[in-house]
Amino acid sequence: MDFQQVRKDIAFQYLKGEGIEVGALHAPLQVPESVKVHYVDRMSVSDLRKQYPELGAVGLVEADIVDNGETLSSIADNSWDFLIANHMIEHCQNPIGALENFLRVIKPGGLVYMGVPDKRYTFDIDRPLTSLNHLIQDYHEGPEWSKLSHYQEWVSLVDNKFHQESVPVRMQHLLDIDYSIHFHVWTAETFPEFLAYCKNNLSFGFEIELLKENFDEIVTILRKLR
Numbered sequence: 001m002d003f004q005q006v007r008k009d010i011a012f013q014y015l016k017g018e019g020i021e022v023g024a025l026h027a028p029l030q031v032p033e034s035v036k037v038h039y040v041d042r043m044s045v046s047d048l049r050k051q052y053p054e055l056g057a058v059g060l061v062e063a064d065i066v067d068n069g070e071t072l073s074s075i076a077d078n079s080w081d082f083l084i085a086n087h088m089i090e091h092c093q094n095p096i097g098a099l100e101n102f103l104r105v106i107k108p109g110g111l112v113y114m115g116v117p118d119k120r121y122t123f124d125i126d127r128p129l130t131s132l133n134h135l136i137q138d139y140h141e142g143p144e145w146s147k148l149s150h151y152q153e154w155v156s157l158v159d160n161k162f163h164q165e166s167v168p169v170r171m172q173h174l175l176d177i178d179y180s181i182h183f184h185v186w187t188a189e190t191f192p193e194f195l196a197y198c199k200n201n202l203s204f205g206f207e208i209e210l211l212k213e214n215f216d217e218i219v220t221i222l223r224k225l226r
Contacts, residue, residue, distance in 0.1 A: 002215075003214050003215040003216070003217065004027075004030070006212070006214045006215075006219065007029060007030070007086070007115060007214065007219060008029075008030040010113070010210065010212070010219055010221065011029050011030060011031050011032070011035075011084075011113065012031070012032050014082075014111055014113065014209070014210075014221055015031050015032065015035050015081075015082050015084075015111065015113065016032075016034070016035060016081060016082075017035065017036070017080075017081030017082065018035070018036040018037075018038075018080060018081055019035075019036075019037060019038070019080040019081045019082035019083055019084065019106070019110070019111075020037065020038050020039070020040050020065070020075070020080050020082075020083050020084070020105070021037050021038075021039055021040065021061075021083075021084035021085070021086075022040045022041070022069035022072075022083065022084065022085045022088050022102075023040070023041055023042075023069050023085065023086075023087075023088040023091070024039050024041070024061040024084075024086070025041075025048070025052070025055065025060055025061065026055055026058040026059060026060050026061070027086065027087075028061050029084050029086060029113070037084070038064040038065060039061045039062065039063050039064050039065070040063060040064070040065045040066075040067055040069055040072070040075075041061070041063035041066065041067075041069065042066065042067065042068050042069060042180075043063070043066065044062070044063060044066065045060045045061075045062050045063075048060055051177065051179065051180070069085070069088060069091075069092075069098075070092045070093065070094065070097065070098045070101065071097075071098075071101055072101045072102075072104070072105050075105045076105070077104050077105065078104075078105070078106070078107045078108065079105050079106070079107070080105055080106050080107065080110065081106065081107060081110050081111070082106060082110055082111040082112070082113060083102050083105060083106050083110075083111075083112050083113070084113045084114075085102060085112070085113070085114050085115075086113075086114065086115035086217075087115055087116070087117055087217070088114070089114060089116060089184075090116065090117060090182045090183065090184055090185065090186070091180045091181070091182060091183065092183065092184075093138065093143035093146075093147065093150075093183050094138045094139055094142070094143045095135055095138070095183075095184055095194065096135055096136070096138065096139035096194075096197075096198060096202070097138075097139055099112075099198055099204065100198075100202075100204060103204055103205070103206055103222070103224050106224050107224070108224055108225065108226050109223065109224060109225075110223070110224050111209070111221055111222065111223055111224070112206070112220075112221070112222040112224070113219075113220075113221055114219070114220040114221075114222075115214070115217045115218070115219050115220075116186060116191055116217055116218045116219075116220060117182075117185075117186075117216055117217050118186070118187050118188050118213070118216055118217060118218060119185035119186065119187060120187055121215070121216035122216055123158050124157075124158060124182055124185045126157045126158070126161070127153060127154075127157050127158065127185050128153075128185075129185060129186065129187065129190055130184040130185055130186065130190075132190075132193055132194060132197055134146065134184075135184065135194060135197075136197070143183075147183075148171075150181065150183045150184075151171045151174055151175060151181060152167065152171055154174075154181040154182065155167045155170045155171050155174070158181075158182075159174075159181075186218075188211075188213050188218050191211075191218050191220070192208075192211060195208060195220070195222070205224060205225040205226040206222040206223060206224050206225060207222070207223050207225060208220070208221070208222060209221040209222065209223050
C-alpha cells in the first residue's frame with residue numbers, strides 16, 4: 001500500500017460534508033464522492049506555475065478561494081465541516097497561529113486533516129529540528145524575527161547546499177519572489193509535542209483523533225470541540 005492509499009483510506013473513514021483544502025497544488029486529497037471540497041491557495045494556477053517551475057509538467061488545482069492559507073482572513077469562523085492541509089503547515093511562518101486559524105474556520109465537531117512531513121525522510125534531513133520554544137516565540141512575537149535565518153538554512157542545507165558562496169544571492173531571490181520554503185521541520189516524535197502545547201497550554205479546543213506515520217509523513221486528524 002502506498003502513502004496516497006493510506007491518505008485516501010483515512011479520508012474515507014473520517015471526512016464528511018463540505019470543507020476546504022489548503023495548498024493542494026498537484027496532489028489534492030482523494031475523498032468520497034459525497035464529500036465536497038473547495039480549494040484554497042495564495043495564488044492562481046498561473047502565478048503558482050511561475051513560483052514553482054518544477055511543477056510545470058503536472059496539473060495544479062485551481063483555487064476556488066485565493067487567500068493566505070496561514071491566516072484564512074477571508075473565511076468566516078465555524079464555516080466548514082473540515083479543513084485539509086497536507087504538507088502545508090511546514091510552509092507556515094507561524095504554525096501555532098496557522099493551527100488556530102484552521103480550527104477557527106471549521107464548525108464545532110469538525111475535523112482538521114493534516115499530512116506533515118517527517119524531516120528524516122525528506123530533503124529536510126540535514127536541517128535541525130524546530131524547537132517548541134522557537135514556535136512559541138513565532139506565535140507571541142510574530143515570525144519576522146526568524147524569517148531570514150529560515151531562508152539561510154533552507155538555501156544552505158536544502159536548496160543550494162554545495163555552493164555556499166552563492167547563498168546570499170539565492171536567499172535574496174527567494175525573498176524577492178516570496179518563495180514558500182519549509183520554514184519549520186518536525187519528526188513523528190516532535191510534532192505531537194507541538195500539538196500538546198497548543199491543546200494544553202493555549203487551550204485550543206480540539207482532541208487528537210489520529211496520529212499515524214505514513215511513509216515520509218505523519219497523518220493527523222484533529223476534532224474541534226467548540
